[in-house]
Amino acid sequence: MSRRILADTRPLQNLYFRRLWSANIITVIGAQLTIVAVPAQIYADTGSSAYVGLSGVFGLVPLVVFGLWGGALADTFDRRRILMVTTVGLIVTSAAFWAQAAAGVGNVWLLLGIFAVQQAFFAVNQPTRTAVLPRILPLEQLPAANSLNMTVMQAGAIAGPLVGGALIPFLGFSTLYAVDAVFLFATLWAVISLPPLPPEHAEGERPTAGFRSVVDGLVYLKGHPVLLMSFVVDLIAMIFGMPRALFPQIAHESFGGPTDGGIAFALLFIAIPLGAVVGGVLSGWVSHVQRQGQAVVLCILVWGASVAVAGGVLIFADGAMLPVLPIVVFALMVGGAADMASAAFRQTMLQSAANDDVRGRLQGVFIVVVAGGPRIADVTHGATAAVAGTAATVAGGGVLVVVLTVVAALAVPVFWRYRVSLKGPDDVKVVE
Numbered sequence: 001m002s003r004r005i006l007a008d009t010r011p012l013q014n015l016y017f018r019r020l021w022s023a024n025i026i027t028v029i030g031a032q033l034t035i036v037a038v039p040a041q042i043y044a045d046t047g048s049s050a051y052v053g054l055s056g057v058f059g060l061v062p063l064v065v066f067g068l069w070g071g072a073l074a075d076t077f078d079r080r081r082i083l084m085v086t087t088v089g090l091i092v093t094s095a096a097f098w099a100q101a102a103a104g105v106g107n108v109w110l111l112l113g114i115f116a117v118q119q120a121f122f123a124v125n126q127p128t129r130t131a132v133l134p135r136i137l138p139l140e141q142l143p144a145a146n147s148l149n150m151t152v153m154q155a156g157a158i159a160g161p162l163v164g165g166a167l168i169p170f171l172g173f174s175t176l177y178a179v180d181a182v183f184l185f186a187t188l189w190a191v192i193s194l195p196p197l198p199p200e201h202a203e204g205e206r207p208t209a210g211f212r213s214v215v216d217g218l219v220y221l222k223g224h225p226v227l228l229m230s231f232v233v234d235l236i237a238m239i240f241g242m243p244r245a246l247f248p249q250i251a252h253e254s255f256g257g258p259t260d261g262g263i264a265f266a267l268l269f270i271a272i273p274l275g276a277v278v279g280g281v282l283s284g285w286v287s288h289v290q291r292q293g294q295a296v297v298l299c300i301l302v303w304g305a306s307v308a309v310a311g312g313v314l315i316f317a318d319g320a321m322l323p324v325l326p327i328v329v330f331a332l333m334v335g336g337a338a339d340m341a342s343a344a345f346r347q348t349m350l351q352s353a354a355n356d357d358v359r360g361r362l363q364g365v366f367i368v369v370v371a372g373g374p375r376i377a378d379v380t381h382g383a384t385a386a387v388a389g390t391a392a393t394v395a396g397g398g399v400l401v402v403v404l405t406v407v408a409a410l411a412v413p414v415f416w417r418y419r420v421s422l423k424g425p426d427d428v429k430v431v432e
Helices: 015-046 049-074 081-103 108-136 141-169 173-192 209-224 226-242 244-251 262-281 284-288 292-317 322-353 356-388 390-411 415-419
Strands: 419-424 427-431
Touching: 015 049, 015 081, 015 108, 015 141, 015 292, 015 427, 049 141, 049 356, 108 322, 108 356, 141 173, 141 322, 173 322, 209 226, 226 292, 226 322, 226 356, 226 390, 226 415, 244 262, 244 356, 244 390, 244 415, 244 427, 262 322, 262 415, 284 322, 284 390, 284 427, 292 322, 292 390, 292 419, 322 356, 322 427, 356 390, 390 415
Parallel strands: none
Antiparallel strands: 419 427
8 A cells, every 4th residue: 555655666776767866865955055045146246136037037048948959969969978968067067156156256247157057057967867767767667756856856945945045144155056066976976877878769860969950859749749738738737827926925915924035935935845745755656547648637737726725715814814824835735746746747758658769859848848837927927916916816827727727638638548558667558
């Protein structure tokens, strides 16, 4: 019974995956320290939130451009070599962060430039890293492997900001950057230990990594509606259902918190990743789900319903504080758990249903969608809340997620019918 409830750890029996996953535990902590330190240093150097906001642009643009191009690289060259080069690049940029902070340069454009270069290396590294999994693991273990990876990432998203925020006043920015650089050597060691992983191409093909290759990957999606819909439903869930941009205002107006943070803000901020971590710990069931299309749709419906409940409670609470905050936080945690499962299944679809020679490019699109959707949500939620208020925006967004997901599932029934037949580690058949 516990194997169907607690996380499926079979992928950790694989030496290569175990090394990558174990190293990721260490490096995620360092990465989160940098994520906290960069905007904090920008504000400390400039005293301007406008410059802090620029970090979003300097981060998103290279993430989109190099995410797509990095996927093409992963489908052209040996993926182990790409991971080695990009991991070294991440180490060098972390060292550059340390050097500018230790020297007290105080130049915001230098800081933003280093950040952009770091995000470019990250954008190439991530789709390549994910495209490696089907080459080192049986397909039946991919849902469990993705759940394990996402659990670590979400745990880091909780612990990193809390630890980083507390340590900055005592250790300073340079020390946090140095920790990130040192921790990345764990990932470099895990990557070096991988076997050669050239992409599998059809006989006679001459792969390239140019713009045409990126376009070919997008065209591939057009002919595979299941894979295309995995991106569409995620965009629906994130654009309409991710209310994080409203958390400061909700914490202040609905729960009486200060304008610069407070307990209510912290609880709202960590609710979704905390729910994802709990969902990851209790993710043993994901390895036994064959109808993955239905699972994705149902998970997104739970996500949308949870957000709608959180917004509905805020609407009808009329300022009542004590019983409301726990309900809202719990609803967001349920949504976070559902989103974690949805992401694990969608990632598995891309890894198992796509040909190996396009996996890198599809993972590049995945990175762009995952990064871009919430940022679009920040803009749309902020604009809508200015007119309709925060509670109505949150509730309405959740309802739209439910409605639009149902419409999408009805419009493309092949996605709802998508399933995998898992008869054993050596007999995995993808069925549409």
